[in-house]
Amino acid sequence: EVQLVESGGGLVQPGGSLRLSCAASGFTFSSYWMSWVRQAPGKGLEWVANIKQDGSEKYYVDSVKGRFTISRDNAKNSLYLQMNSLRAEDTAVYYCARGDMITFGGVIVSYAFDIWGQGTMVTVSS
């Protein structure tokens, strides 16, 4: 069974740090782009970051650039999100998602999130 399981969420003070993990199983993890998507309480979905199969390309939403770092360990079938300088507006459920994509000339032209984890809650509050 294809599965993604997130962990590492919790309550953290503004300015603090947290590292989220996502354990993948049931598919060849190293063959896929992976992503983080978040959802603030009562709000819609927001894409956060993507990482290429070998970690050589990474993309971030503007609001987290310089604060969040996406990484992966293909030997451990795991995806990570290191979150620093956390703000109240980062409070959300964070989902790990697998990417299904089309490229043209090495550039991503379409990217869908075809498998999702159950999410982990991050609360930034004093």
Added chain:
Amino acid sequence: SYVLTQPPSVSVAPGKTARITCGGNNIGSKSVHWYQQKPGQAPVLVIYYDSDRPSGIPERFSGSNSGNTATLTISRVEAGDEADYYCQVWDSSSDHRGVFGGGTKLTVL
């Protein structure tokens, strides 16, 4: 930055057809993906690349995309289809990023 616009809510009677729109500048030139999210659950991909259905998604779900509007159509609506639906594209025009619409709450009357 690229913006996707969805109606906040759509209501439909059981057995009827629901249509949820997603507006964007020349969205017909992009591939659109649709997700269903029920309360307290993770999103599920129901349509990708405008009109393809992932394995396990009923044929009642279909999609189209042309001009400035993409549409998710749910035929013979059932009570279990009540959920939030989100459209999504990848914007590679200026900066590489994923873009979601604001979501549409589908209510089955």
